[in-house]
Amino acid sequence: MSIRSAIEAGRFAVTSEVGPPKGSDVSEMLETAETLRDRVDALNVTDNQAAVMRLCTLAACVHLKQRGLDPVLQITCRDRNRLGVQSDLLGAASFGISDVLALTGDHVVVGDHPQAKAVFDLESVQLLEVIRSLNAGTDLAGNELHGTPEFFPGAVVTPDAEPLMPQMAKFEKKVRAGAKYFQTQAVYNAESFQRFMGYAREFDVKVLAGIVVLRSAGMARFMNKNIPGISVPDSIIRQLDAAEDPVETGIQIAARFIDDVRDACDGVHIMAIGAEHLVPRILDAAKL
Secondary structure, three states, X not given: OOHHHHHHOOOOEEEEEEOOOOOOOOHHHHHHHHHHOOOOOEEEEOOOHHHOOOOOHHHHHHHHHHOOOOEEEEEEOOOOOHHHHHHHHHHHHHOOOOEEEEEOOOOHHHOOOOOOOOOOOOOHHHHHHHHHHHHOOEOOOOOEOOOOOOOEEEEEEOXXXXXXXXXXXXXXXXXXXXXXXXXXXXXXOXXXXXXXXXXXXXXXXXXXEEEEOOOOHHHHHHHHHHOOOOOOOHHHHHHHHHOOOHHHHHHHHHHHHHHHHOOOOOEEEEEOOOXXXXXXXXXXXXXX
């Protein structure tokens, strides 16, 4: 299985993600990945998520690939110039890793090395154009490649962004730059997500609804306050506040959301953020 095969077959795709370790010991990451084997179509491997330094995403993807799992290489523009981006992409292709997710990346000021110099030589639309160029057999400078990759590029979108129109303009640019599918930022309001999908359906591109698994009311409030583009409704926060078992309630909230949007989109991307063992329980509750 892979995200490409699921999307090209027209199946309802299910993806999740794993974070590389902060260190060289990958055993816990691999154990986490094994809990999701045969339950998801692919596993995103995050790239210094939230600008926190970790094992490189390419090495982590290789570890997963060698164990017969299907990784999606997340690649950001924050830490690499155009030479580094192309080099890492070709490195991935040399290991048979072709599913990629193009991201601009969180700024370094939010991470654990705020004194680092951010690169941002490119941004996500330009990164998609780089991928398209490599797929066509040339680098960004027009030089011919010896061995042509076959990347299946994805991108991200934030359906609850305020204001929304700049986000939609960039969505359209990403489609034109070659994105085959989108994974959204976490969404919790099925009605507003379906309105977004009414716009997205004007384009020949697949959309996976993003879900961050809520484990407490405090977590929901933190996300509302600190993460742009995420809006957890007050009704959900009240449910979590009143719950005897907030984790179980968070599982049911995620499963209900999947039920509510299943007919509107092409799949779901479940982000458990350190609690990946909950993902199979969500899939069971949603009958996936």
